[in-house]
């Protein structure tokens with residue numbers, strides 16, 4: 001099988017060891033453009049490590065990571081970001097003293113890059129204002145336009161955090177446990193918001209809440225001991241005996257309890 005640009009994101013035989021311990025052990029994953037994939041697996045399976053590899057925080061020990069067909073393994077995080085992949089952390093990216101609007105405008109301006117011509121900056125600023133307003137409306141944060149990020153509710157901060165990735169122009173978004181720490185009703189609303197905001201974009205999300213996973217994902221990738229043991233539709237993954245045995249049986253039993 002050849003590597004192609006048909007996939008927004010592709011991992012081939014990715015390995016990562018820390019010292020003598022191999023944490024990611026030949027992970028393969030293909031995410032199509034516009035697809036929403038949830039990455040699940042038991043604690044310590046390597047989900048965060050995989051995100052760190054994709055976003056450039058760590059370089060793989062071996063294997064390939066491709067974004068729209070181009071190799072990104074070994075690239076710095078800011079280079080990968082410029083190529084259109086953004087990672088949404090749990091609130092850590094926000095400028096807490098800046099308003100909602102200013103945060104979004106900063107993300108747009110960053111994506112436009114620094115061009116040291118004043119006339120160009122003014123034109124960019126107009127575009128950035130418009131884009132920031134659009135994303136703000138999409139996130140239903142227009143009523144909080146001038147509120148400092150620090151004064152938003154937790155769910156609003158998470159929404160703004162996702163907004164930064166979108167305002168920055170990312171086509172591929174990694175979400176770290178998007179609904180962690182939210183109440184049931186917040187979670188329901190937030191899943192809907194993620195769905196709307198990610199329309200036309202590619203999403204890879206680590207999520208522990210199986211309700212969210214099965215509600216949001218087009219496909220579910222199951223990582224166990226550093227290997228992707230299945231990547232399929234929610235129904236197929238639910239019915240997969242190996243997944244049941246390795247992880248999902250226990251996770252669903254806990255979720256159902």
Ligand SMILES: Nc1ncnc2c1ncn2[C@@H]1O[C@H](COP(=O)(O)OP(=O)(O)OP(=O)(O)O)[C@@H](O)[C@H]1O
Nearest residue numbers: 018019021023041042043044045046047048049050
């Ligand atoms: N920088 C590092 N150096 C050494 N070991 C590490 C490093 N980062 C992660 N590990 C180890 O890799 C393993 C996988 O950790 P990771 O956080 O990727 O798992 P996870 O699937 O995200 O777990 P969880 O669901 O609990 O967040 C763990 O045993 C962890 O201790």
